Amino acid sequence: MKKILVTGGTGYIGSHTVVELINSGYKIVIADNLTNSKIEVLDRIEKITGIKPQFEKLDISDSKATKAFFETNNDIELVIHFAAYKAVGESVQKPLMYYQNNLNSLMNILTEMSRHNIENLIFSSSCTVYGQPDILPVTEQSPIKKADSPYGNTKQVAEEIISDTIFSNKNLKSIALRYFNPIGAHKSALIGELPIGVPNNLIPFVTQTVAGKREQLSVFGNNYNTEDGTAIRDYIHVVDLAQAHLVATERLLDKNNKLDFETFNIGTGRGNSVLEVINTFEEVTGEKINYKIAPRRLGDIEKVWADTTFANKELGWKAKLSLADALLSAWNWEKTQ
Numbered sequence: 001m002k003k004i005l006v007t008g009g010t011g012y013i014g015s016h017t018v019v020e021l022i023n024s025g026y027k028i029v030i031a032d033n034l035t036n037s038k039i040e041v042l043d044r045i046e047k048i049t050g051i052k053p054q055f056e057k058l059d060i061s062d063s064k065a066t067k068a069f070f071e072t073n074n075d076i077e078l079v080i081h082f083a084a085y086k087a088v089g090e091s092v093q094k095p096l097m098y099y100q101n102n103l104n105s106l107m108n109i110l111t112e113m114s115r116h117n118i119e120n121l122i123f124s125s126s127c128t129v130y131g132q133p134d135i136l137p138v139t140e141q142s143p144i145k146k147a148d149s150p151y152g153n154t155k156q157v158a159e160e161i162i163s164d165t166i167f168s169n170k171n172l173k174s175i176a177l178r179y180f181n182p183i184g185a186h187k188s189a190l191i192g193e194l195p196i197g198v199p200n201n202l203i204p205f206v207t208q209t210v211a212g213k214r215e216q217l218s219v220f221g222n223n224y225n226t227e228d229g230t231a232i233r234d235y236i237h238v239v240d241l242a243q244a245h246l247v248a249t250e251r252l253l254d255k256n257n258k259l260d261f262e263t264f265n266i267g268t269g270r271g272n273s274v275l276e277v278i279n280t281f282e283e284v285t286g287e288k289i290n291y292k293i294a295p296r297r298l299g300d301i302e303k304v305w306a307d308t309t310f311a312n313k314e315l316g317w318k319a320k321l322s323l324a325d326a327l328l329s330a331w332n333w334e335k336t337q
């Protein structure tokens, strides 16, 4: 059997996806430059699956190094492209760093895929492409609005680059998965999201506050037009998200499938407010969260959750795990850190 290249495969979503792929019998090669992950993840994957995936330390934004990698790894059938920078706030401060890394990496991957006749690409997109949707839940047909950040713009432009490349190369097929808010960790608590610096995201801030690493959680805004006044997101368990990559892989490898470029919302279809997240966390863990209401965070949207009908019907995929499952797994992961 040929291999699946997982770029960014030692990262948060990549590592969970590699576990699902190995458990389903796929052969994996991970390429990652370890700018936001640790090599130990490979041992953790081996502990969970019994198999240590092949690993190549590679900066995919470096075209020469990427070309050399594809020349020596000539048995790749499908690429799952996770490798990117992902911090929204940082992208506003360092836009060129984001455009260079995220877009050059994608273009290098597409160039080498075309050169080596590799037909299948799964791309990590984001619900940020929708901005604040006018209609909720948001479907894949909703208009793409001007991105709120350079990071968000890299995802919009990336989808266009893929679509244009497919138009010019009829052998190439791609699925872009638009993730909503991935949270939680593998049930083994052996892999999860690497805690680096002060977290921007809600769940790591919650778990670190309860663990005593942060003094107090700030709830950004309680005057939104929602039931309890706090903002709403669609929080998806990272293992459900990983499994969406498995079904997307099967869909692309199905020779009867004549798709060219498809985008899917990968969320639960449920929206939860910040206060609902806090209450659920307290219920499932029995821990108390020290929080205060703070002003709104600049650039935040009020509410978004996914219409997942297309993914449910076409991919035959549905998120199975609950918010409670995800929060408990996040807490179990935190306790190992």
Ligand code: NAD
Pocket: 007, 008, 009, 010, 011, 012, 013, 014, 031, 032, 033, 034, 035, 036, 037, 058, 059, 060, 061, 062, 081, 082, 083, 084, 085, 086, 101, 105, 124, 125, 126, 127, 179, 180, 181, 182, 194
């Ligand atoms: P992550 O930072 O944990 O993983 C990304 C991995 O890519 C890291 O291991 C990093 O070392 C690697 N990497 C970055 N640039 C690279 C390069 N030039 N060459 C090789 N490796 C490189 O992030 P994640 O949360 O797992 O996100 C994976 C993908 O999903 C990203 O494309 C991200 O934009 C997208 N995404 C994430 C979220 C989220 O909330 N986590 C939401 C929507 C979309």
Ligand code: UFG
Pocket: 086, 087, 088, 126, 127, 128, 179, 180, 181, 182, 200, 201, 202, 203, 205, 217, 218, 219, 220, 221, 231, 232, 233, 274, 297, 300
């Ligand atoms: N929040 C707080 N306090 C905090 C952190 C967050 O109240 O300390 C609130 C935010 O205001 C927001 C919600 O919790 O209402 C979720 O915030 P996150 O920062 O966890 O997530 P975002 O929805 O802002 O963005 C995340 C990722 C993006 C990704 C997007 C969609 O950071 O990269 O989900 O997938 F694109």
